[in-house]
Amino acid sequence: MTAPTQDLVRLGLREAGDAVGARRVSSRALVDAALARIEATDAKVGAFLAVTPERARAAADAADARAAAGARRSPIDGVPLALKDIFLTKGVPTTAGSRILEGYLPPYDATVVERLEAAGAVVVGKLNMDEFAMGSSNENSAYKPCHNPWDLSRTPGGSSGGSAAAVAARQVPGALGTDTGGSIREPAAFCGVVGVKPTYGRVSRYGVIAFASSLDQVGPLARSVGDAAVLLRTVAGHDPRDMTSSTRPVDDYLATLEGGAKGLRVGVPREWLEGGGVDPGVAGAVRSALDAYERLGARLVEISLPHSKYGIGAYYLIAPAEASSNLARYDGVRFGLRAKDARGLKEMYSESRERGFGPEPKRRIMLGTYALSAGYYDAYYLRAQKVRTLIRRDFDAAFERCDVIAGPVTPSVAFRLGERTDDPLKMYLADIFTITCNLAALPGLSVPCGLEAGSGLPVGLQLLGRPFDEATLFRAARALERELPALPAPPGV
């Protein structure tokens, strides 16, 4: 039961779970290895905002006791995991990457946290993120930047940058993130891991700090497609505390995982690769993934998503509008940062929010407030909702001709820290291919499809599916994963 740390941290989620189940490795050893790895690497990576060693070790010991008693709760009982700091964890600081929640101790656990714990997974800490999940590079974290394990001078992507970096850096075999416009898929692509944005309503949002309620969705990040599938299945399913969560049963993703791509109709949106704007190295890797699908017996189908070009515009009205309302509760009255020296109510409000929010939330609160204002609502918010309907119809039509849609996750590989911070619009364009999936409430997945020639940085292939058809996404992604050579370990750590 004493494998070297470097071996233990390489284990995937299912491998680690199986090892605990077979009593080859203790949960305690896995957790200690993860904690040691975090200790050794996180000064460079910056993935964690909080590490909870005592709790984690206690939970690991309990998992080991269950394994010894033959009473395991699930195949991932005893496996270390980490959570984006947007999930409320009872008694463990939860900040959403914002100063306004510095030191905030939630009185309850998010539903997904309850489900992970019910499955016996061991949470070792909370992960860095863009403030309130607003960003594509993790540079909007109020606490510290996060670095890409492939190249520490580059961003891991965002907003779930800490989640992707921690998984890529072998700090944990899996993590949960949230995705509002690409916040799981983009960092997964940048860091060379698998990330899934499930169908809206597949996973409960209860206890997840809201950014844009009609777009936010919880999803897994892991180093293999199957591990991501197991993690999603653990947390997915109806929750009476989230009325937008679906009552549809959760499919058994593993049962169909190895079904291959033969006969699969892979839709390739004309607009995505031809429209330009995609770096040649990224386009090349995506093209070779499509070739791989053909080799595997899939059929490529050209499709058109004519309204996707309006996606960014619609998204940057709807998401800020909802955010401006969701962030109103951070007012200094009941919790979080309060400007104690303020005189009077109005000053207390404005000073608390002035000091507590960073520039990006402020920018989006302004945008959203404006978009919802009397006299502008119809021109902005309502129109954006109409665009949303058109985008959804594009997808409905496309899915009559194909089973999954494939394309790039991002126009480029991971960019350098600081490269885009002065240009919010350019930053927003990192989400150009991921945003329509949220607007249409579809499931989307990012799977590594090779390294960009030259930079040697990972490229992600994005697969989109029909609503609640995550099973097909996993099967398609797994077929590619099996076909393509595995990525090397990231050289940065």
Add this chain to the structure above:
Amino acid sequence: MAVADFQTVIGLEVHAQLLTRTKIFCGCSTAFGGEPNTHVCPVCLGLPGVLPSLNRRVVEMAVRTGLALGCAVRPKSVWARKNYFYPDLPKGYQISQYELPICEGGEVPLTLDGVERTVRLVRIHMEEDAGKNVHDVSADGSSGVDLNRAGVPLLEIVSQPDLRSADEAVEYLKSLRAIVMALGVNDGNMQEGSLRCDANVSVMRRGASEYGTRCEIKNMNSFRFLRQAIEYEVRRQVELVESGGRVEQETRLFDPDRGETRSMRSKEEAHDYRYFPEPDLPPVIVEPALVERLRAELPELPRARAARYQSALGLSAYDAGNLVADAAVAGFFDAALAAYGEGAEAAKKVANWLTGEVARLANETGEAAASWKLTPQKLAAVLRLVDAGTIGGPGAKQVVEEVFRTGAEPEAVVKAKGLAQVSDAGALEAAVDKILAANPAEVEKHRSGKKDLTGFFVGQVMKETKGKANPAVVNALLRKKLGA
């Protein structure tokens, strides 16, 4: 002053707290009172990460109210967020309904000066209540927030500007109150704020074709304050117009201590609520089957009940109206009548007690009919004691009061307080003789034809016997002694 030259135009927005056991979006208790912030949870505190989970009873009560008022019930209605900052509003927005409310149209019947009419409704929508700011909670003069009420379900019932006087507005509110109480959706308690209203008031010169500029008046928690506020506001607006001024659209607050309204915020300062559809809640779907079930379950409404009391039981319009104003009182009446007897005479007796002595006691104690210690059976028992001659009118009053306050059995009260009438002629003869002997002049007048003096003698005998004499027996004795 020429208030008479002006037509008053009023529309009311009534907020009715729904009688659900739990709040609209969480499982917390809706009970009134309680130590501050004890009926709260992460959801109604608006903590990070929480989501609303709809209490279906709220929808049922809204539909039930809509059906009773003849509204069109929307098969699909939508929640909206109303955004504004205030410490008693935990999320920084109120979950309400805006563009697509659950009910539209409908009307409220009212009777004013014997004339029946209806007031049209614009809509009824569901929303959550806010908490309450409590000022000067500590030595440093700081304020606190009590969120026990945050998330209590409300119906907002909005009338058309169909009301033309303060009296009419009061009658409208009374009629609406009786209806929501009869439906069991609201307890009608205006003092505790479970039924409250805002009034939109404007004035226009008689004959004018356009309404004047309206002011919205807030904070009226009794019929009296509603009347005062409207009357004050109408005078203020007329004076303003008469003196060449202009009414500015604004929100005004009624100050009950001064009986005045005063400006709270101008049109320029008005909130832009930035309504948008609530993304955390799916639309409310009301299936036709639910509508039909709720329609079938509708109770008899106050107006129908009052009509029945008049036609079937012969009660006056006044008594009938009083009884049905509170469905619990009307229910008490029905039960007491059933326990007591049949026919117009019995009904009249029960109604008299309920609208008289019992109403006085209820008013004095503030006790709601549902929690009276006096039960219908006990009131019927008191009436039977009177019929049997065991107690007289004054004794019965004492018994009712005692039973109302303590819940004791009427017979036991009669015994304990020695209220039984003396009906034994032998025992009363001495008292009669004593009174006649003490009033020779009156006896003489009576003999010479002034027969109405009989009442005087009866009164004197009652006094002599401390009210215990059976008046019928005393009368008979007097007739015998004084000659018919």
